Amino acid sequence: MKILFLGDVMGRAGRAAISEHLPRLREAWRLDFVVVNGENATSGVGLSGDHAKVLLDAGADVITLGDHAFDQKDMLTFIANEPRIIRPLNFSKAAPGAGARVFKAPGGRKVLVAQVLGQVFMKRPFDDPFSALDALLRQYPLGGQISASLIDIHCEATSEKMGVGHFCDGRASIVVGTHTHVPTADVMILPGGTAYQSDAGMCGDYNSVIGMEKTEPMRRFVTGMPKGRFTPAMEEATLSGLYVETDDRTGKALRVQMVRQGGRLSPAGPE
Template sequence: MRMLFLGDVMGRAGRAAVAARLPGLRADWALDFVVVNGENATSGVGLSPEHARELLAAGADCLTLGDHAFDQKEMLSFIETEPRILRPLNYARTAPGRGARVFAGPGGRRVLVAQALGQVFMKRPFDDPFSAVDAVLRAHPLGGAVQAVLVDIHCEATSEKMGMGHWCDGRASLVVGTHTHAPTADAQILPGGTAFQSDAGMCGDYNSIIGMDKLEPMRRFVTGMGKERFTPAAGDATLCGTLVETDDRTGLATRVRMVRLGGRLETAIP
């Protein structure tokens, strides 16, 4: 299978980049399955039903969220009606929606997508992400019950993301980090056959501070005082993510590449 994961969509600029680029990429790259992290797509905080529909219409098969999963309150009810949206596995036990789901891929193949929140340096304590992911992987063995497994690990610490990659090695097709909005250059296939990238980066304007217009974050860094709300930067966006190819028999990765298209970070894709 050929699967594309796109990192955190940031505001209007990120949504526009996905809408403009993804339909063509699905055709040009013969993509079988696309996952998009959409947790910052609405004004940089959360995802509204309207913007979720836009991303799905652009060609996403599944949308993952994150620590801002329910900052847009409409998502509390909408996620119960839209099975293509996943919130983190280890969010509050009473949270609506699901943190993992098996999707139908082309040719009868089955794709498991799961997301977990990290614990290190996060604003609130979440349940153990490793045991949460382990239970899902045990219930859906790669190469057996499912033909591909994608895990989105949404957290601050690079070490925790790498830990999740090795925890899932041999049991997932791709483990990819989100949340920091800074793409890493460590796309690799781990010894057990799982593709890994510490952070996919964001789909947004990189003439910014992690996707936000620079003025207010800089003011707070320099003075320690806030004056206005953060607003997403609205310039030309870069589409960032990870492209992985897998073996249909084992579900393990045969090739992985970082994706950076348009904007300030565009990189040639070999």
């Protein structure tokens, strides 16, 4: 199976990059399944229902969220009626929606998609991601009723992301990090057959401070004093993510490659 994961969509520029590039990539790379992290797609904080529709209409099969899952209040009701949106598995038990679901892919294949939040350096205390994933992956082992599984680990610490990767090695097809908006250069297949990257990067304007227009973040770093609000940078965005090919029988990764399309970063992707 050919699977594409795209990192945090950042504001209007990120949405535009998805709308511009994803339909072309689905066709050119003959993608079977696409997952997009959309938790910063609306003004850099959260995801609205209208902007979720934009990402889904562009070709996303599933949208994952993150710690800003419900910053846009209409998502509290929208997610209850849109099964293609996944909130974190270890979020509040009172939160609407689901943290994991099995989705249909072409040819009768099934894909498990889940997201967990990390605990290290995060502003809020979330439930243990390891125990949440352990129960889930015991329920949906590779080579069973699912053809592939993707885990989005949304957290600050690369060490925690790597810990999750090794914890899931051989149990999930893909473990990919989000949240820091900076793509990492550690794309690999772990010894047990799980494709891994610490952070997929963002789909946003990289002439910025992690997707935000530079002036206000730099003022705060230099002076320690805020003056205005953070606003998403608006120049051309780079589409950033991870491309993985999996074995339908075992669910293990056969090939993995970073993806860069448009914008400022060097182009990369499957040939």
